[in-house]
Amino acid sequence: MAASKRDQLIDMAIELFFKNGCHTVGIDRLLAEASVAKMTLYSHFKSKEDLILAAAERLHEQVLEQFLAILEDQNLSPIDRLHAVFDRLEDFTTAQGFPGCPFVNLSVEFPDPSHPIHQVSIRHKHKVEEHLEESLRGLGVREPESVARQLNLIYEGAKVMIQITGDSSYVQSSRQASELLLEKALAEA
Amino acid sequence: MAASKRDQLIDMAIELFFKNGCHTVGIDRLLAEASVAKMTLYSHFKSKEDLILAAAERLHEQVLEQFLAILEDQNLSPIDRLHAVFDRLEDFTTAQGFPGCPFVNLSVEFPDPSHPIHQVSIRHKHKVEEHLEESLRGLGVREPESVARQLNLIYEGAKVMIQITGDSSYVQSSRQASELLLEKALAEA
DNA sequence: GGTCGACTAGACCGATCTGTCTGCTAAAAT
DNA sequence: ATTTTAGCAGACAGATCGGTCTAGTCGACC
Numbered sequence: 001m002a003a004s005k006r007d008q009l010i011d012m013a014i015e016l017f018f019k020n021g022c023h024t025v026g027i028d029r030l031l032a033e034a035s036v037a038k039m040t041l042y043s044h045f046k047s048k049e050d051l052i053l054a055a056a057e058r059l060h061e062q063v064l065e066q067f068l069a070i071l072e073d074q075n076l077s078p079i080d081r082l083h084a085v086f087d088r089l090e091d092f093t094t095a096q097g098f099p100g101c102p103f104v105n106l107s108v109e110f111p112d113p114s115h116p117i118h119q120v121s122i123r124h125k126h127k128v129e130e131h132l133e134e135s136l137r138g139l140g141v142r143e144p145e146s147v148a149r150q151l152n153l154i155y156e157g158a159k160v161m162i163q164i165t166g167d168s169s170y171v172q173s174s175r176q177a178s179e180l181l182l183e184k185a186l187a188e189a
Numbered sequence: 190m191a192a193s194k195r196d197q198l199i200d201m202a203i204e205l206f207f208k209n210g211c212h213t214v215g216i217d218r219l220l221a222e223a224s225v226a227k228m229t230l231y232s233h234f235k236s237k238e239d240l241i242l243a244a245a246e247r248l249h250e251q252v253l254e255q256f257l258a259i260l261e262d263q264n265l266s267p268i269d270r271l272h273a274v275f276d277r278l279e280d281f282t283t284a285q286g287f288p289g290c291p292f293v294n295l296s297v298e299f300p301d302p303s304h305p306i307h308q309v310s311i312r313h314k315h316k317v318e319e320h321l322e323e324s325l326r327g328l329g330v331r332e333p334e335s336v337a338r339q340l341n342l343i344y345e346g347a348k349v350m351i352q353i354t355g356d357s358s359y360v361q362s363s364r365q366a367s368e369l370l371l372e373k374a375l376a377e378a
Numbered sequence: 379g380g381t382c383g384a385c386t387a388g389a390c391c392g393a394t395c396t397g398t399c400t401g402c403t404a405a406a407a408t
Numbered sequence: 409a410t411t412t413t414a415g416c417a418g419a420c421a422g423a424t425c426g427g428t429c430t431a432g433t434c435g436a437c438c
Contacts, residue, residue, distance in 0.1 A: 005385075021300065023212045028424060038427080067360040076434065084402040097318060107353045111210065111288060121353050150366035153359065154339075157346030161339065164296045164310050177339035180373055181366060196416075215395060226416045227397080237396065 006044045008034045013055035017076075018102040022052050022109050049117065056120040059102055064127055071135050078139055082132075082182060083125070086155065093162045093171060100163030109169040128152065140189040147185045154178050193306040195233045197223050202244035207291040211241055211298050224257075238306065253316055258290055260324050267328055271321075271371060273342065275364040282351045284362060289352030290345070318342065329378040338376045343367050 003011070012034035013017055016025045031038055045051040053165035070084050092098065099105070110117045133148035142149055158174035163165070192200070201223035205214045216237055220227055234240040270352050281287065286316070292310035299306045322337035330336055347363035350356070 001262065019385085027427085028425080030342075035242040039429085040385055042427070045386080067275075097302070100297065104293075104349055104353065105297050108210070108289065108294050113286070113355050122355075124270070125350065125353055146362065146365065149359065149362040150343075153350060153363055153366060154342050155346065156349050157342030157344065160293055160345050160349050161314065161342060164293065164307075164314055166302050168312075170342065171232075173335065174342055176335065177342060177366075177370060180339075181369060184211030184369055184373075215399085217395080227418085229415055231397065274422080291382090 005036050005040050009036055009041060009044065009051060010055045010058050013051055013058050014102075016061065017052060017055060018057055018105065019099045021105065053117050053120070056102075056106055056117055059119055060124045060127075063102075064124065064131075067128060068131060071150070078135070079186070081188065082135055082139075082151070083175065083179065085132075086158070086171065086178050089155075089158060089162075089171045089174065090168065093159065094168045098162055098166070098168070101159045104160060104163075125152075125168075128155075136185065139186065141143075141185045142188050143185075147181065150181055151178055154181070194225050194229050198225055198230060198233065198240060198334050199244045202240050202289075203248050206241060207248065208288045208296065210294065211237075213216070218297070221285070242306050242309070244289075245295055245306055249309055249313045252291075252314065253320075256317060257320060260320055268371065268375070270330075271324055271340070272364065272368065274321075274359065275338075275347070275367050278344075278347060278360045278363065279357065279368060280350075282348065283357045287351055287355070289355070290348045293352075294351060312343075314341075317344075328375065330374045331377050332374075338368065339370055341368070342366055 004069050009030070011032055016030055018031065027038070027041070031041060031139060041051065042098070045054065070088055072079050073081055076084055100170045107118055107121045110119060113122070129148050129152045132142045132151055136144035136151075154174050154177050158170045161170045198219070201219055205219055205222065216227070216230070220230060230240065234243065255273070259277055260270050262270055262273060265273055292313045296307055296310045301307060302311070318337050318341045321340055324334045325333035325336050325340075343363045343366050345358045350359045
């Protein structure tokens with residue numbers, strides 16, 4: 001079979017919930033656009049939040065995979081792979097009405113840190129930072145954890161500023177800032 | 190009079206809506222906690238969104254004032270004033286369950302960039318960046334606009350990472366990163 | 379051919395939310 | 409003294425939302 005109803009629901013949840021906000025999109029609209037009956041939804045998931053959780057976890061895997069693909073791109077030099085992380089921001093954020101980082105938005109909609117959905121966001125951000133750290137360690141940077149955190153701040157800052165202002169030229173700003181930090185870190189290596 | 194009912198509503202809106210999310214807090218709870226009758230609310234504001242807008246605008250003024258106070262602190266050297274912007278992040282973010290930057294949250298809850306509430310966020314972020322730029326220009330930095338944007342990314346990134354992970358040590362990371370960028374910018378001045 | 383499981387359409391329930399309306403109190407202004 | 413104004417409490421309407429229930433369709437498999 002092409003795609004199970006369960007997958008259709010998750011895919012549409014990613015598209016609708018994470019683009020427009022979980023609280024704003026009702027379950028009826030999701031069902032209509034996914035062409036799935038309500039009872040099917042509740043046979044696969046025990047609640048709307050349960051679906052959101054599954055969607056968040058799938059998106060976590062997808063985004064992390066994309067992220068890793070950049071950091072391990074064998075066509076680029078190790079340093080350029082890190083630069084590419086920022087350059088490639090352009091691909092997502094120049095889209096009309098960039099909805100922002102889904103995991104940031106989820107954290108806003110589910111502010112309780114102990115909530116399972118919020119925890120997916122925490123896990124995602126930690127994973128991203130770990131991978132940055134590993135790349136930096138591979139480059140022989142002196143304090144890879146510290147530098148990874150700093151690069152991550154720039155990365156997150158760029159996404160959130162583009163989300164709010166709609167000005168995608170923050171991609172360039174983030175690239176410049178990260179380049180500078182990397183330069184410095186490599187000089188000390 | 191001590192505080193008009195209108196002010197009570199706005200103050201409580203800032204506290205409840207921006208700490209817990211506008212969509213999650215109902216108007217009945219706000220009225221109960223503000224000790225105001227429903228009809229009084231709707232005589233001052235034409236809708237809930239109208240109240241949120243007024244609250245956002247007041248908060249915009251308040252936060253910007255605090256921000257400016259740091260950037261113009263005469264007890265500090267011009268460079269330390271910029272550093273203080275990051276150091277003082279500690280004051281807000283170490284609070285148990287830091288709710289995140291209210292203007293980021295508003296942008297998530299009102300994603301439409303043309304929405305008046307979203308526009309307050311845009312205005313706020315621009316103002317902050319302008320003030321950073323002005324401080325940098327006062328220091329004789331070569332490209333103040335570009336550096337201001339980069340510092341702003343770090344600033345926003347720190348707030349959002351602390352919001353998600355609850356790890357307030359990102360304050361130090363942001364301080365370190367901004368210090369590095371400032372050093373470089375001043376060396377070129 | 380008959381059974382079973384997956385799916386569907388849509389009615390329905392209870393809760394919740396925004397916003398309106400009525401009637402009342404009381405202080406302030408004229 | 410009377411009118412106006414600001415505020416109060418709470419019922420109410422209308423809409424929406426998440427979730428349940430019923431009844432029925434369709435295809436696969438034994």
